[in-house]
Amino acid sequence: MNAVLVAVIAWNTFREAVRDRVLYNLVFFALLMISAAILVGQISIGIERLIIVNLGLSAISVFGAVMAVFLGVGLVHKEIERRTLYTMLSKPVRRTEFIAGKYFGLAITLAVNTLLMTVGLVTALLYVDGTLRREDAAVMTGVFFIFLQLLLLTGIALAFSCFATPVVSTLGTLGLYLAGIFSDDIRTFGSLSENPAMQRLTTFLYYVLPNFGQFNVISAVGHGQSVPGALIAGNTAYTLLYVTVTLIAAAAIFSNRNMK
Amino acid sequence: MTERTNAKTRAIIAIPLLMLGVWMVARFNEPYAAKMQPGPDVLNLSSARxxxxxxxxxxxxxxxxxxxxxxxYYGDKRHAVQLTGNQAVEHYPLLDPLLEITVTLDPQLVVAYKFGAYFLTEPSPVGAARPDLAARLLRQGITNNPNEWRLWADLGMIYYQHGDYAHAAEAYRMGSEHPHADEWMKVMAAKIAQEGGTNQISVFLWSQIFQSTKDPLIRNNALQHLRELGAVR
Incomplete structure (x- = not known):
């Protein structure tokens, strides 16, 4: 794989996203943070800092997930529809490189978006508290886990976009996202059943589905609870492995696709 | 004038006018829509799980x-009592379910146990006059947050306020066993067990509550109690 080609495609995908004004969501995020920082102290008791953390991290997660899903499902489809893909593939670019470039391009967009929203969150925390505390380092771990989730979601969306229409890809990605959030419950339902076949099936699903639940530390870091290093390492490795699987699958599907 | 300028002029004139129309229709709809909504005292979903x-x-x-x-919810009801001067018994029926949902969603939200117990235990019409529910909520908080020794102090205070000195002394004693608990917890446990309710103990406990929070509602209430006890003017 030619890394320079991948980087060029990635950079162009990022520039295209910026041109499409996807970073405008930052304005909504800023407004949300400003109004929360000003209003919460007046309408609630004792949760000024906590709500900034919870609301900020939830908004980073929701805005990021919306971007990952809706941009992700259009990554390949848009290129086919505009027929720009044919120009690209007529050059010495392998389909695998194209897929990797598209993925990293969206990953850069999400990284920039997440970074800027994090700056907004930290500013709101500074406004509410007047200072940053030691526990706020845990909030950064929360942001990192959200970013890992977004990388995973992008991989899934991209894989779908290689063979399905945007509507089907969106439904499929959102379906897997929800199933991944509830994967713990799926296993619990199985263990409640007396049927060993059902138990095996739900355990299988638990391990196969992307486990988005394990990335959710928003509530814990809001209370200043630190995240164990083992979980940070584990979740990072999990994301890298799972994303690799989705990219390999996407490349395989896309390479076998007849473009005529 | 070009077509583009025409469109721009039309938009500048039409959009504010149409928005004015939207606002007027929304105002017109308000009373009718309000009749179709359930009253404010309704929990749309009652199961915390x-x-x-x-x-x-x-x-x-x-x-x-x-x-x-x-x-x-608590503030609105309390404000209504103050506004109307109606001192009729107010039970705050939704307070306990709302608190239950809150702490099920986030068992580490200590503020909800602490202040929620205060809202529940205060006598009507200021509070729900349900010290039993307040004690239950605090015990739940202690189970979920074993490091928060101050919740034991809050529990002890609820028992103390209602003359249950045995349980109050026990709560202060349990809290005093926490490695980070203040020394006065041990003193309170011993004093309440020995003397029951005295003016001196009450003044000390309300002073502790006054100092432990920045919230004006709780501080004013503590100050009110201290005035009644003659500790401050």
Whole structure:
């Protein structure tokens, strides 16, 4: 794989996203943070800092997930529809490189978006508290886990976009996202059943589905609870492995696709 | 004038006019729409577990929203009592369910146990006059947050206020066993067990409550009690 080609495609995908004004969501995020920082102290008791953390991290997660899903499902489809893909593939670019470039391009967009929203969150925390505390380092771990989730979601969306229409890809990605959030419950339902076949099936699903639940530390870091290093390492490795699987699958599907 | 300028002029004139129309229609609809809505004292979803499942991982934020709703509910009712001067018994029927949902969504939200217990235990019409529910809520908080020794002090205070000195002394003693607990917890446990309710103990406990929070509602209430005890003018 030619890394320079991948980087060029990635950079162009990022520039295209910026041109499409996807970073405008930052304005909504800023407004949300400003109004929360000003209003919460007046309408609630004792949760000024906590709500900034919870609301900020939830908004980073929701805005990021919306971007990952809706941009992700259009990554390949848009290129086919505009027929720009044919120009690209007529050059010495392998389909695998194209897929990797598209993925990293969206990953850069999400990284920039997440970074800027994090700056907004930290500013709101500074406004509410007047200072940053030691526990706020845990909030950064929360942001990192959200970013890992977004990388995973992008991989899934991209894989779908290689063979399905945007509507089907969106439904499929959102379906897997929800199933991944509830994967713990799926296993619990199985263990409640007396049927060993059902138990095996739900355990299988638990391990196969992307486990988005394990990335959710928003509530814990809001209370200043630190995240164990083992979980940070584990979740990072999990994301890298799972994303690799989705990219390999996407490349395989896309390479076998007849473009005529 | 070009077509583009025409469109721009049309937009500048039409949009504010149409928005004015939207605002007028919305104002017209308001009373009719309000009749179709359930009253304010309604829990749309009463099961904390269902709400937790529906929050798809954003349970921390949902807990903050429910806590704010509980504070607003309590504040609205209390404000209504103050406005009308009507001292009729107010039971705050939704307070306990709202608090229950809040702490199920976020068991570490200590503020909800602490202030929620205060809202529940204060005599009517200022509070729900349900010290039993307040004690239950605090015990739940202690189970979920074993490091928060101050919750034991809050529990002890609820028993103390209602003349249950044996349970109050026991709560202070249990709290005093926490490695980070203040020394006065041990003193209170011993004094209440020995003397029951005295003016001196009451003054000390209300002073502790006054100093332990920045919230004006709780501080004013503590100050009111201290005035009644003759500790401050």
């Amino acid at each position: 269902v709400i937790k499942a529906l929050s798809i991982g954003y349970n921390g934020l949902m807990a903050d929203i429910y806590w704010t709703r509980a504070v607003q």
